[in-house]
Amino acid sequence: MDEHNTPQRLLILVGSPRRDGNSATLGEAVRAGAEAAGSEATLLYLDDYLQHFLGDCRRCRREDGECSLQDNFRSLLFDHFLPADGVVFCSPVYWYGPSAQMKAFFDRGFCYYAASYPQGASVLARMAGKRIGLVLASEETYPGVGLGIIHQVQEYTRYIEGAFVGVVQGAGNRRGEVRHDPRQPLVEARKLGEHFFTRHYSDYRLATVRKTQVWN
Numbered sequence: 001m002d003e004h005n006t007p008q009r010l011l012i013l014v015g016s017p018r019r020d021g022n023s024a025t026l027g028e029a030v031r032a033g034a035e036a037a038g039s040e041a042t043l044l045y046l047d048d049y050l051q052h053f054l055g056d057c058r059r060c061r062r063e064d065g066e067c068s069l070q071d072n073f074r075s076l077l078f079d080h081f082l083p084a085d086g087v088v089f090c091s092p093v094y095w096y097g098p099s100a101q102m103k104a105f106f107d108r109g110f111c112y113y114a115a116s117y118p119q120g121a122s123v124l125a126r127m128a129g130k131r132i133g134l135v136l137a138s139e140e141t142y143p144g145v146g147l148g149i150i151h152q153v154q155e156y157t158r159y160i161e162g163a164f165v166g167v168v169q170g171a172g173n174r175r176g177e178v179r180h181d182p183r184q185p186l187v188e189a190r191k192l193g194e195h196f197f198t199r200h201y202s203d204y205r206l207a208t209v210r211k212t213q214v215w216n
């Protein structure tokens, strides 16, 4: 709940084409945790919204400033992403990077926050300040397998002046196999959802006023 006692809105975006896959399984655990905490959680599959990569905006932007690419990205951005208080990206690790669907989500936003989009400034303002989380599914278990993606999402979050509040990594290859990962990433994913809006977050600057201890 926020300070007005309205539920916080959490958007969970699954970047795998496999709806019964490991990223989706972890995303559902995030959703369950978020709902248990009273948040309003929505889980969407990027495949339902994105059919195109970012184009050359000078060539494909319409006269009225809108994007002419024919898919549902605009609805994803305006109806779900911009109104959300927090977003959890769930992606399989593909070649040590995110899935193309997840990368396209970041890229396609450019069309709407660029100066050449009539409401670009208002889109940028509405991107700001969100809590962001990341959930990764990979076949390999070594800790560095997701570092490239973690770094990218951290930089994205810094750029939008958000807060990168957590990462969960689970291993599996077959659909849903992540359930058997002894590190229990489903438990971690549920906790991420449950504490998403209350989890302690810090990222100090020189001028940060701070106590000498982190936990009371």
Ligand SMILES: Cc1cc2nc3c(=O)[nH]c(=O)nc-3n(C[C@H](O)[C@H](O)[C@H](O)COP(=O)(O)O)c2cc1C
Residues within 6 Å of the ligand: 016, 017, 018, 020, 021, 022, 023, 024, 091, 092, 093, 094, 095, 096, 097, 137, 138, 139, 140, 141, 145, 171, 172, 173, 174, 175, 176
């Ligand atoms: C194109 C492709 C590339 C992949 N690259 C990696 C990789 O670099 N490292 C890894 O650990 N797993 C890799 N995998 C395995 C997936 O990350 C793994 O199967 C994951 O659980 C799939 O998630 P999903 O069920 O949500 O689709 C790759 C899979 C595919 C299809």
